[in-house]
Amino acid sequence: MFLCSPNNPTGAVATHRQLQDFVEYAIAHQSVIIFDAAYSAYIKDADLPVTIYEVPGAEKCAIKINSFSKTAGFTGVSLGWAVVPKALAVENAPAGKANRLWNRRQSTFFNGASNIVQEDGLAALSPEGRKECRALVEFYMENARIIREGVRKTGLTVYGGDNAPYIWLKLPAGMKSWDFFDRLLNETGVVGTSGSGFGPKDEGYFRLSAFGHSENVEKVVARIESGLKLMEKGAPFPVDREGAPFESAE
Numbered sequence: 001m002f003l004c005s006p007n008n009p010t011g012a013v014a015t016h017r018q019l020q021d022f023v024e025y026a027i028a029h030q031s032v033i034i035f036d037a038a039y040s041a042y043i044k045d046a047d048l049p050v051t052i053y054e055v056p057g058a059e060k061c062a063i064k065i066n067s068f069s070k071t072a073g074f075t076g077v078s079l080g081w082a083v084v085p086k087a088l089a090v091e092n093a094p095a096g097k098a099n100r101l102w103n104r105r106q107s108t109f110f111n112g113a114s115n116i117v118q119e120d121g122l123a124a125l126s127p128e129g130r131k132e133c134r135a136l137v138e139f140y141m142e143n144a145r146i147i148r149e150g151v152r153k154t155g156l157t158v159y160g161g162d163n164a165p166y167i168w169l170k171l172p173a174g175m176k177s178w179d180f181f182d183r184l185l186n187e188t189g190v191v192g193t194s195g196s197g198f199g200p201k202d203e204g205y206f207r208l209s210a211f212g213h214s215e216n217v218e219k220v221v222a223r224i225e226s227g228l229k230l231m232e233k234g235a236p237f238p239v240d241r242e243g244a245p246f247e248s249a250e
Contacts, residue, residue: 001031003052006039009198009207010168011160013048019055026061030091032098033062038080041071041137043163059085060095070165071133072124079113079121140165143217144210150221151208154228165210168195173204180206188227190220 001022005014014022026033035052043050052058067080084102089095106112113121123129148161157170171180177194184190184206195205210217 001026002034002036004036004038005049005052006042006160006164007166008039008164009166009193009195009202009205011162011164011166012168013043013045013163016049016055019049019052019058023052023055023058023061027057030089031061032088032090033058035062035064036066037064038067038070039164040066041133042141042165044141045163048163053083059087060089063088068121068124071137072120072129073136074120074124077117077120079117139214140210143212143214146214146217146221147208147210150225153225161210167208167210169206169208171195171204171206175204177203177206184224184228187229188220188223190223 003014003019003022005019006012007014022033025031033052037051040050049055052062052064062085064083065080066082068074068077069080082102084099086096086099088098090098093101112118124133144161144165144167147167148158151167151169152158156172159168159170161167169180171177177196181192181194184192193207193209195202195207198207212220
């Protein structure tokens with residue numbers, strides 16, 4: 001099972017209770033959870049878990065992966081890590097075997113990150129580096145707040161943006177993700193990510209990202225607030241590519 005929390009694209013964060021349900025299921029069925037925690041540094045709510053290992057028993061069924069990409073700006077540099085507990089037990093493999101196999105795989109097939117990149121990673125983990133990374137996360141989360149509050153003024157339902165750098169928009173009923181992409185681009189000059197690009201279940205949703213310069217984020221939000229008129233009272237809803245009118249979100 002693959003879990004991404006905080007989630008990309010929705011910005012949602014799994015609760016302790018939800019993770020506990022996954023852990024109990026995995027242990028009962030000898031399943032393995034791959035827990036992607038790339039955005040864990042963005043969690044501000046102290047009541048939310050930043051790692052699956054906060055759940056008792058998770059070390060028996062979960063592998064945690066993380067990255068420097070979203071906290072230290074390493075996107076494209078590609079440096080991360082994986083935690084494979086020695087207590088991890090999988091089907092037909094007792095505790096400890098998965099850990100040994102992972103180490104053998106990495107040692108045999110992977111030459112490792114370059115010395116330069118490793119030095120960068122060590123610098124990011126130093127006291128000064130961690131301070132800079134926290135400041136970067138706070139910068140992006142302020143961007144997320146600006147986007148979230150601004151987009152809500154259009155009448156759209158908005159998720160995320162409080163414990164993750166992504167803002168997930170629920171579009172008016174019947175509106176397709178790519179139709180919204182076109183309208184957003186044509187009316188405001190803003191580009192986002194079509195929800196349907198993440199899979200068929202995400203049709204009717206749209207993602208905005210907080211990764212950017214604050215002055216650009218403010219311009220984007222101002223354009224959306226002034227140029228996107230999806231929910232104006234009495235205004236007709238747009239027509240999709242087949243010519244069928246959209247249903248009212250109400």
